[in-house]
Structures are given as structure tokens and as C-alpha cells.
Amino acid sequence: MILKAASLLFVTLMVGPTFSLAAESLLSTRARKAAESLPHGCIVIAEQSGNAAPVFAIAGKAEPSGVPPEKMIFEVGSISKVFTGLLLAQAVIEKKITLDTTLRELMGPMQTFADPNVAAITVEQLATHTSGLPRVPYDLTDDDDPADPYARYDRARVDALISKAKLAHAPPFPTSYSNLAFGLLGDLLARQAGRTWEQMVIDQITKPLGLADTCMTLSKEQQTRLAPPYSGDVRTKPWHHLALAGSGALHSTAADMLKFTQALGRPAGSPLKAAIELIEQPRGDGAYGLGLPILKFKGKPGYWYAGGTGGFSSWISVRPELNRIVVMLINNNALSPESIISGASTKPPSPDLAEYEGDYDTGVKAQGRTIYYHFEGRGSDLWMQITGQPPLALERHPTKKDRFTFDPVKAEIQFTRKAGKVTSTTLFQQGLEINATKVKP
Numbered sequence: 194m195i196l197k198a199a200s201l202l203f204v205t206l207m208v209g210p211t212f213s214l215a216a217e218s219l220l221s222t223r224a225r226k227a228a229e230s231l232p233h234g235c236i237v238i239a240e241q242s243g244n245a246a247p248v249f250a251i252a253g254k255a256e257p258s259g260v261p262p263e264k265m266i267f268e269v270g271s272i273s274k275v276f277t278g279l280l281l282a283q284a285v286i287e288k289k290i291t292l293d294t295t296l297r298e299l300m301g302p303m304q305t306f307a308d309p310n311v312a313a314i315t316v317e318q319l320a321t322h323t324s325g326l327p328r329v330p331y332d333l334t335d336d337d338d339p340a341d342p343y344a345r346y347d348r349a350r351v352d353a354l355i356s357k358a359k360l361a362h363a364p365p366f367p368t369s370y371s372n373l374a375f376g377l378l379g380d381l382l383a384r385q386a387g388r389t390w391e392q393m394v395i396d397q398i399t400k401p402l403g404l405a406d407t408c409m410t411l412s413k414e415q416q417t418r419l420a421p422p423y424s425g426d427v428r429t430k431p432w433h434h435l436a437l438a439g440s441g442a443l444h445s446t447a448a449d450m451l452k453f454t455q456a457l458g459r460p461a462g463s464p465l466k467a468a469i470e471l472i473e474q475p476r477g478d479g480a481y482g483l484g485l486p487i488l489k490f491k492g493k494p495g496y497w498y499a500g501g502t503g504g505f506s507s508w509i510s511v512r513p514e515l516n517r518i519v520v521m522l523i524n525n526n527a528l529s530p531e532s533i534i535s536g537a538s539t540k541p542p543s544p545d546l547a548e549y550e551g552d553y554d555t556g557v558k559a560q561g562r563t564i565y566y567h568f569e570g571r572g573s574d575l576w577m578q579i580t581g582q583p584p585l586a587l588e589r590h591p592t593k594k595d596r597f598t599f600d601p602v603k604a605e606i607q608f609t610r611k612a613g614k615v616t617s618t619t620l621f622q623q624g625l626e627i628n629a630t631k632v633k634p
Contacts, residue, residue: 401464
């Protein structure tokens, strides 16, 4: 329960950049200013507009030294889900499965289900976040390291969770982001193929696209180019994945991510043309393809993804009609790509947010590590960061004083006062109430 409470708000945020290139682009300028606040780590950016050559830039403290920015290796987190979506599209095109194939069909007769609604979940629902499965596995325990939460989550635990899971009704559900669903999808595709998810990604995606540094397992040479992960001024752990690899296990570089995003923007010239076109078809309410979020710019589609792990944040986006591509990789989760893109990371905080800012002790310890809530004003927004997780921008509650919300995971944060001063906070999410006491302004 402790790790579950600490992990609930792990999420990736979504906005659409529309910047133009210049001698130093607006995005590079914002990154350079934002990096001034980083005690460790750096921001690597790749940009391309029209037919111009791509431009790479770096801001902050580069580690390891001597590595070109476009060749530095980062964890890219949930961008891995786009690769899982492509594997699904390939399986559908090759008629190995259909989008209506269910968990019952894929998991076989030995798999039990406490709820037939869970057995009826389709692969399309897994790939569009409409399955009704929770955001993270609800059976994470104190034995799971919050700094590396999926390292012990193997196939047996996935099967055991699915056997016990229950849904309020038959799927589909309204869109609700789920790392569990995508990890399960990747593992089911691997089971059907009789290979690992990692080997499928290499054989079917990275080799055809020439992504030499996009992989799950790093070679010795690649390890020399891996940027060390940080959370603020604390060195964190790299993340490891077993059965949930399809939700966030990949490493990559800015050069590879640029090449990958170019393929998403111009599938006609790609060896994965059919699969890319399939994942880019809008489904449901139009916000998602198969594992790929879709935005509309004056009626034209744009594609993007953001990722985050314990010490890394990542971003890719493309507007195909402009061939406008942005890639951002960061090895300190004290900054998010979204805050840099919006400019929030370089704006002074609004004075009315000062009373909420500071560190709040949850009293929770996991793997010998205390879990804190850190609140920080950035411009007009209040940002929240849970120990070991990326920062998130909160919104003020429309009617309740001292209350903020984070709608993507239906969470609310209530600040409590004594003698007029903020002294504690409570996180409300999924029936849980996690109290935290202010310890540091």
C-alpha cells in the first residue's frame, strides 16, 4: 500500500509545441534558462523545420563529458508505448491477431479471471487506454523499490493481478492512462510471438529504421554514453523492467528519436509505412491512435509523446504538414519538457503560491527512503513532485479554497491551515487519503 500511494501520480503530461527555428530557437533559449536552476543534469534538444537540416542543442551540465549531445543516451520512458503500438499494428497487418482479440483468447485456457469483463478486454482497448485497468499495478508492495518500481514485476505477477482484477462494467471505459495496460499488451504480443518484447522491438522496428541506440539492454559501449539520472540534487537509479517492458523500458538518443519521429511524420518513405499509418488512425474520441496521442492543429493532425522515469524526462512531437519536429531529453526530473516548452520553468512564481511551496513529509518510508511531496510555484502554476517522480502541474479547484486538482488521474490536493498558515496537505486519489506535514518552506 505504501508504494502504491507513492506511485499513483506518476504520469506524463501533454501539450503541443509550435516554435520556429532561429540562430538560437525559442525552445533552446528556454532550455538554457531553465538549466540554470539544475544542480546536475542537462537538457538535449533536437529540432527540425521543413527541409532544413536538424539542429541539436544542449543546456546544463553534460555527463558523461566528451559525448556529442545527439549521442548521449537517456531513458525515454513511456515513448516506449509507441513502439508497443507499432508491434500491435504489425501483428494486425500480418493477421496474427485482430484489434478485437480479447485477453481470454490471448492468455489461454490456463488463465483464470475473477471477472468476465476483464477477460473481455480487447487489445485495442489496451492500446487506447480504455480498458479500465488501473494506471499502475495495485499489488505493488513495500518490497518493490519506489526508485525502480517495476524491476521485480514479472509475468507471474501480471497473470496473478489479471486473475483477481474486477471492473465496474464491461469495457470500453473513458480514456484513462494505464502503464499496466501497455505493459500487459507488450507482454501478450511477446508471448504470442514466442520472443521477448525487446527482441521484437529490435527485429521489427529499430533495425528497419536504423535506430542503433534505441534499445532496452545497453552494450558496454552504450553504457559509457548513458547520462546519469537525477532528481534535483540527488542521484537516482536507472529503471529496470521485466513483464511491463512495453510500457517504458527503452533507452535512446536525440539522434535516434529524431529519426523515429521523422518516420511518424512521413510514413510514406518508411519501411514501417503500413504499421505507422495504422497507429495514426484516430480511435474512440479521436485523442488516441494505437498507443499514439493525436492533436489537431487547424484540422491537421499532429503526433506526440512524453515519457518520464525516476531520473529522466523525454518528449517527441511532429506536425507532419510542416515537417516540424521537436525532441527533448532530460536527465533530471526536477524539470519536465512541458514546463520548458510552455516557458513556465523560466517564469518567477506568482506571489499567491508562496504559502504552498515547500517540502511535505508523508511519513511513508519505502526501501529506506522517505517519500516527500515537493510543491513549487512556476509562473502562475503550482507544481507537485513526489519523491523519485517527475513534477506535475496542478490546477486550482474551481470552488474550494486551498485545493488543487490533477485531472488525468482524478487526484485532488487539499492544503490545511493552522492560525492562517499552511501546515499540511492531503492527497485524495482512488479512495486513498495520504496526509503530509510541511517540514521545509
